[in-house]
Each structure stands twice: as structure tokens, then as C-alpha cells.
Amino acid sequence: MSPLREGGEPVTVTTAAGTAARLTHVTKSFGPQQVLDDISVDVAPGEFVTLLGASGCGKSTLLNLVAGLDAPTTGTIEVPGGRPALMFQEHALFPWLTAGKNIELALKMRGMPRADRTDEAERLLRLVRLRGAYTKRVHELSGGMRQRVALARALAQDSRLLLMDEPFAALDAITRDVLHEELTRVWSETNVAVLFVTHNVREAVRLAERVVLLSSRPGRVARQWEVGIPHPRRIEDADVAALSVEITEQLRGEIRRHGQH
Structure with a gap:
């Protein structure tokens, strides 16, 4: 059975050749509160993408939509091969x-x-x-x-798409560092596409091929970065640190703009 939008209108969930996931003009509201606005993101087969943003920007909501646990208010979500795998915090x-x-x-x-x-x-x-x-x-x-x-x-x-919702946030720094290495290895060996939610900028840069920054609520795609740093990476690597500083400045700007409203 296809999921329904609020009000009973069917949501389009189809197959997009050559993608692990495709979100097109996705919005999500809970009653009068809009959480996500006009999200369009593709995840290529085998790609590792991190979703980054301040707390409350709608990252986990977006992941739940891709997982099929909830339906968007408007827009389409395409996931070839059926429902993706989901790993929680x-x-x-x-x-x-x-x-x-x-x-x-x-x-x-x-x-x-x-x-x-x-x-x-x-x-x-x-x-x-x-x-x-x-x-x-x-x-x-x-x-x-x-x-x-x-x-x-x-x-x-x-599944060819693995969704991960801050799975290492509750771990100590050393354990988290080890699991970053392990996840990178497993990803490279399995060629599964990963959509990974985090609010940790360095974690996002260390793991991902592409970082997608969401603005503060309502969440919109504020900017994307192709990481381009060869693996293996370390949190303390100079290239990881430099890109993390750039992304952090953009994130702070989004938080400041949200605080002004």
C-alpha cells in the first residue's frame, strides 16, 4: 500500500534508475509547523552522504521519510529496491x-x-x-x-541503501573513532549507499563523500560539499580540519539566521 499525504492524497514512491535514493521537492509539516521545505537530494549507488545541521533542523525527520516510517506532506521520494535498512542511535x-x-x-x-x-x-x-x-x-x-x-x-x-541516525553519538570518543574506521571499511567492502545523519561536523567530513547542510527549521538544503579527501581519513587530519572549519562557519551562520527570527 502506498503511503498517504496528510489529507489522504497518495505519495509517489517510485524507482529512479541509477540512484540509491532521490528526494524531489519534499516538504514535511506537522500541523501548522513546517519542518522541511523543498528538499531535493540524490544519493548515488554506493555513495556515502552525511546530512548535517543544528539540532531540530529536521535531519531525523528526513531520514524517517526516506525509510518509509512517515510520509512527506508534498514531494516525491524514490528508493529503488524497496525499503532501505535503518540503524538508530x-x-x-x-x-x-x-x-x-x-x-x-x-x-x-x-x-x-x-x-x-x-x-x-x-x-x-x-x-x-x-x-x-x-x-x-x-x-x-x-x-x-x-x-x-x-x-x-x-x-x-x-538493502542497497543504509540509513544511519547518529549511530555513534552516545559512544565515547575513542570508541567512536574506532567505529568510524570500521564503518568506512564495511562501506568500501559492501558498496552499500549510506545516508548518515549527524550534528558533528568533523564526523561528517571524516566519513562522507558528500556533506549536505540543512538550514535551521524549516530545514532546507543550504549548501553541499564534495569532500574529495582520500581514505583513510582521521579526525585530526589537516584537510579534514580545514573543511570542517569552513562547514562550521556556514552552520553557525544558519544558526544565527534562525536565532534572529
């Missing part, structure tokens, strides 16, 4: 299941035969560098390990 693992069984549940929902699920779950755990963690319960895993399992579970959905 909280790992959302089922604590009564082992790490492997959490992944197997996603494989079951995908329709994979029971006989193949254990091997595939173990392969995905190896991909995120958690070999031997299949039988571990959630409470036995550190915060970083839980997010790795959540990433493996998202990859188990076999």
Missing part, C-alpha cells in the same frame, strides 16, 4: 537474544531459509570484526560491540 537489539540470533531475525524477515541463517549471521559478524560473538548476549557486549551487531543486523536486510 540506540542499538535496539533484543536483549533476550544472542548477537547471532538478533541478526538471524533480520535474515528471517528477509526470507532467508532457516538452514542458511546461522552461516550468514556468522559471516556478517566477521564483517564487522566480531568473530566469535554469535552466542554472546547483549549485556555481555560493550557499547561499541552492540553498535557493530546493530550494523550487521542492518546489513542483513540486504
